[in-house]
Amino acid sequence: MKPSLLWVAAFGAVLILLPQVIGSAYYVNLCSQILIAAILASSLNILVGFGGLTSLGHAAYAGTAAYFTVYLSAHAGFGYLAGAVMAVAGTTAMALLFGLLALRASGLGFLMITLALGQILWGIAYRWVSLTGGDNGLGGFTRPQPFGIDLADPAAFYYFALVVFGLALFAIHRFMHSPFGQSLQGTRDQPRRMSALGYNVRSIQLLSFVYAGFWGAVAGLLYAYYHQFVSPHVLHLTTSAETLLMVIAGGAGTLFGPVVGAALVVILKNVASAYIARWMMLLGAVFVAIVLFMPDGLVPGVSRLFRRFRNTRRTAMKNTEPDAAALPPTLGKRSA
Amino acid sequence: MNTAVLEIAGLNRFFGGLPAVQNVTLKVEAGERRLLLGPNGAGKTTLFNLIAGDLKPSSGTISLFGRDVTKLRTDQRTQCGVARTYQIITLFAKQTLAHNVVLSLLGLRKRRWNPFADLGAETALWERAREVLALVGLGHAADRPVLETSYGERRRLEIAMALAQDPKILLLDEPLAGLSADERFEVQRLLERIPRDVTIVMIEHDMDVALAFADRITVLQRGQIVVEGTRAEVVADPKTREVYLGH
Amino acid sequence: MHFYVMQGLNGLALGALLFILSAGFSLIFGLMRVANLSHGAYFMLGAYVGLTCIDRGYGFWAGVLAGGATVALLGGLVERLILRRLAGRPLQQVLVTLGIAFIIADACIWLWTGDPRPVPVPSGFEGVFRFQGFVFPKYRLFVVAVACALGLALWLLMERTRLGAMIRAGVDDMDMARAMGIRTSVLFTVVFCLGAALAGAGGVLAGPILSVYPGLDSDMLPLALVVVILGGVGSLGGAFLGSFIIGFIYSYGQALLPDLAYVILFLPMVLVLTLRPRGLMGRRTV
Numbered sequence: 104m105k106p107s108l109l110w111v112a113a114f115g116a117v118l119i120l121l122p123q124v125i126g127s128a129y130y131v132n133l134c135s136q137i138l139i140a141a142i143l144a145s146s147l148n149i150l151v152g153f154g155g156l157t158s159l160g161h162a163a164y165a166g167t168a169a170y171f172t173v174y175l176s177a178h179a180g181f182g183y184l185a186g187a188v189m190a191v192a193g194t195t196a197m198a199l200l201f202g203l204l205a206l207r208a209s210g211l212g213f214l215m216i217t218l219a220l221g222q223i224l225w226g227i228a229y230r231w232v233s234l235t236g237g238d239n240g241l242g243g244f245t246r247p248q249p250f251g252i253d254l255a256d257p258a259a260f261y262y263f264a265l266v267v268f269g270l271a272l273f274a275i276h277r278f279m280h281s282p283f284g285q286s287l288q289g290t291r292d293q294p295r296r297m298s299a300l301g302y303n304v305r306s307i308q309l310l311s312f313v314y315a316g317f318w319g320a321v322a323g324l325l326y327a328y329y330h331q332f333v334s335p336h337v338l339h340l341t342t343s344a345e346t347l348l349m350v351i352a353g354g355a356g357t358l359f360g361p362v363v364g365a366a367l368v369v370i371l372k373n374v375a376s377a378y379i380a381r382w383m384m385l386l387g388a389v390f391v392a393i394v395l396f397m398p399d400g401l402v403p404g405v406s407r408l409f410r411r412f413r414n415t416r417r418t419a420m421k422n423t424e425p426d427a428a429a430l431p432p433t434l435g436k437r438s439a
Numbered sequence: 440m441n442t443a444v445l446e447i448a449g450l451n452r453f454f455g456g457l458p459a460v461q462n463v464t465l466k467v468e469a470g471e472r473r474l475l476l477g478p479n480g481a482g483k484t485t486l487f488n489l490i491a492g493d494l495k496p497s498s499g500t501i502s503l504f505g506r507d508v509t510k511l512r513t514d515q516r517t518q519c520g521v522a523r524t525y526q527i528i529t530l531f532a533k534q535t536l537a538h539n540v541v542l543s544l545l546g547l548r549k550r551r552w553n554p555f556a557d558l559g560a561e562t563a564l565w566e567r568a569r570e571v572l573a574l575v576g577l578g579h580a581a582d583r584p585v586l587e588t589s590y591g592e593r594r595r596l597e598i599a600m601a602l603a604q605d606p607k608i609l610l611l612d613e614p615l616a617g618l619s620a621d622e623r624f625e626v627q628r629l630l631e632r633i634p635r636d637v638t639i640v641m642i643e644h645d646m647d648v649a650l651a652f653a654d655r656i657t658v659l660q661r662g663q664i665v666v667e668g669t670r671a672e673v674v675a676d677p678k679t680r681e682v683y684l685g686h
Numbered sequence: 687m688h689f690y691v692m693q694g695l696n697g698l699a700l701g702a703l704l705f706i707l708s709a710g711f712s713l714i715f716g717l718m719r720v721a722n723l724s725h726g727a728y729f730m731l732g733a734y735v736g737l738t739c740i741d742r743g744y745g746f747w748a749g750v751l752a753g754g755a756t757v758a759l760l761g762g763l764v765e766r767l768i769l770r771r772l773a774g775r776p777l778q779q780v781l782v783t784l785g786i787a788f789i790i791a792d793a794c795i796w797l798w799t800g801d802p803r804p805v806p807v808p809s810g811f812e813g814v815f816r817f818q819g820f821v822f823p824k825y826r827l828f829v830v831a832v833a834c835a836l837g838l839a840l841w842l843l844m845e846r847t848r849l850g851a852m853i854r855a856g857v858d859d860m861d862m863a864r865a866m867g868i869r870t871s872v873l874f875t876v877v878f879c880l881g882a883a884l885a886g887a888g889g890v891l892a893g894p895i896l897s898v899y900p901g902l903d904s905d906m907l908p909l910a911l912v913v914v915i916l917g918g919v920g921s922l923g924g925a926f927l928g929s930f931i932i933g934f935i936y937s938y939g940q941a942l943l944p945d946l947a948y949v950i951l952f953l954p955m956v957l958v959l960t961l962r963p964r965g966l967m968g969r970r971t972v
Contacts, residue, residue, distance in 0.1 A: 157777055159723075159784070204956060207963040211721045211776055212919065215911050218723075219955065222908035226948030233945060274555075282545055282561070283554040289531060289542050296529045299491060301517035301546035301604070314554070340904055344784055351781070383792035390785030394778045395771065 146318030152356030155291030160221025164319030198316020240334025354400030450499030474653035520607030701933025702833030706888035710881030716920025726907030732886025746808035754887030761882025805893025918968020
């Protein structure tokens with residue numbers, strides 16, 4: 104526990120100093136995009152990593168919240184705060200409805216239903232032109248100025264996103280080690296056993312679905328503030344797939360996996376689009392490669408390597424028994 | 440005081456037209472030790488699944504503690520006081536033994552819905568889990584992951600998880616299967632120590648242990664009850680012999 | 687009256703196309719438990735290949751054959767080289783098929799540019815068929831007939847042939863099928879190729895009605911998924927029923943409430959999932 108706390112502190116310090124170090128507005132903005140993507144990926148991780156519920160429609164929550172907040176604040180005359188609250192509440196309610204439907208099935212059926220629901224939302228955004236502006240999207244939205252801080256400034260926005268990111272990650276960290284989070288992980292591994300132990304598996308999954316939808320909505324809010332514009336693209340299957348890729352590439356079921364995955368995908372996307380126009384193809388290829396060659400994701404893969412490296416060094420130095428690498432994990436790392 | 444803990448009436452369950460449990464009517468009294476006997480495929484585990492709620496009956500009713508539970512889900516029946524072990528071990532393999540028992544304890548507590556607290560800090564639960572593990576002789580192994588335990592230890596963990604639920608009725612599906620002679624003896628002693636306010640229904644093939652343990656015995660064949668009675672009655676009944684020798 | 691009949695015909699034609707697409711999806715899912723998310727991309731790729739064939743002067747029917755064959759070949763390669771390695775891990779398989787769908791979609795833009803391309807109606811099916819004052823485009827009627835013939839052929843294949851018997855055995859119990867000496871490895875490849883071929887040929891057949899454009903894949907895939915969820919996964923009859931239900935609802939929806947056609951699509955799905963989660967004709971939930 105203690106060394107990991109140290110890591111978190113160091114990581115936090117780097118994130119706080121980042122805008123000072125890089126300076127360039129372009130890269131600060133890129134970092135903001137990563138933070139937003141990381142919140143969305145972390146929220147999906149609640150379902151995929153802890154619940155074993157692979158959703159291919161998670162863009163629905165970010166997208167709906169983004170549409171809601173832009174529409175409410177820029178077109179329906181609500182204030183920023185009211186718009187934001189209503190957007191998150193409305194999206195969370197929608198997550199409840201979608202969860203009720205998708206959890207009628209499990210496994211591949213769940214995946215297909217989430218995908219279909221997500222695509223229906225995309226279709227609404229694309230076709231219901233009078234409300235959503237269709238392919239042109241909804242604009243006319245500007246960043247708010249809470250407490251006189253102008254979020255139009257890249258660094259200010261970065262810190263704003265960082266605070267929300269910190270809150271989200273802390274909440275998900277608590278969730279993952281909480282009785283409820285541990286129950287969810289139990290339903291992932293042994294659903295039948297869990298109901299025999301007195302857990303209502305469907306309620307646990309449904310509440311987790313709603314919780315994931317809530318944090319997805321928060322990410323969508325930031326997305327809307329960042330882009331000051333929303334178009335059907337945010338609801339597209341590609342966005343859902345990118346988000347899922349972040350979770351899987353980084354490491355589903357770990358706290359930092361989706362964050363690393365988000366950084367990777369966002370950077371890759373920006374770098375790639377600067378040189379080639381074939382982002383979709385690259386995305387597809389990365390998808391196939393990750394699934395084939397690194398199904399556990401980067402964070403578990405790398406930390407396994409790191410552990411092995413440390414253990415072999417320790418073995419070499421202290422010359423203890425060669426079984427050191429196979430020592431059982433201690434209580435503190437229970438849910439790693 | 441002699442009230443029925445489990446009462447089954449006219450229970451049927453078909454799998455694609457084939458009866459797995461047929462017209463079963465059964466009554467188990469409080470504190471009783473009931474043994475279910477029968478050859479493979481007699482419908483014993485299906486009956487357990489029906490009692491626990493993993494399967495819904497095609498027709499018939501199941502009452503627990505005087506309450507009709509036929510329409511209740513598995514978890515709701517567990518909340519009423521049913522606990523079971525499985526024939527095929529289903530544990531949380533990557534977790535420690537203590538964690539497995541903690542999950543079992545948590546299942547009956549309101550705190551299981553808390554998404555912010557730290558489960559690791561729930562010291563009362565962890566202490567209780569260690570106590571229960573000590574009860575089945577696994578106190579020393581509490582911090583080992585299930586993956587690194589032997590088959591016999593897992594069987595005992597299964598029982599520990601069921602006991603942790605403080606059940607009013609305990610369904611044991613072949614608790615001795617696959618154990619060595621020493622382990623059998625240990626588990627047998629463990630079962631004997633369970634207080635009489637817990638009713639036990641057990642499926643077991645080890646006749647010596649099972650017969651010594653049971654108050655009453657129900658013999659099933661092809662989903663139907665063939666013989667039921669006390670130990671002596673069932674052993675003496677020619678139909679029992681028929682079922683077992685296949686005449 | 688005229689309007690409803692015409693939209694009804696449009697619904698029939700769309701239903702027919704959806705059936706050709708989802709029959710393959712359903713077949714693959716039923717046997718292999720693979721939710722092939724490349725299916726929409728196969729449909730689009732087939733259409734582009736067919737169009738190229740037609741442009742080169744080989745004619746429409748050669749185009750249908752070429753579209754089907756190309757996609758079948760691709761499907762066979764994917765099954766042999768990739769899906770096979772992930773046997774028993776359905777989730778990984780789905781993700782791979784999604785990745786492949788993206789690659790195909792982008793490759794199509796690369797090769798055929800982003801402009802929508804019309805596909806000419808094959809000769810002999812131009813024009814309309816008049817009956818009692820109604821005007822029916824001949825080609826749409828033809829596509830409906832093709833779908834019905836395909837449904838019948840697939841039914842005969844499943845019920846009356848050795849291959850069908852093997853597929854049914856595999857769907858019911860894979861281990862048992864293996865124990866009976868069925869070479870499931872070959873069977874998987876055959877079924878995957880067949881499903882892919884249907885998607886590819888279906889894409890070309892759809893060309894004169896829907897034309898070919900980037901995004902055709904992601905327009906069709908969710909429709910196919912909704913069809914399968916509605917009809918019941920792995921059920922051919924369910925796919926048939928679901929296709930025409932969705933075809934009608936979508937066509938009428940688009941004509942009457944163009945803004946909300948997609949929302950209306952949502953309703954039958956909600957109903958089925960609430961009342962009968964295994965689908966109208968499905969035997970089990972997935």
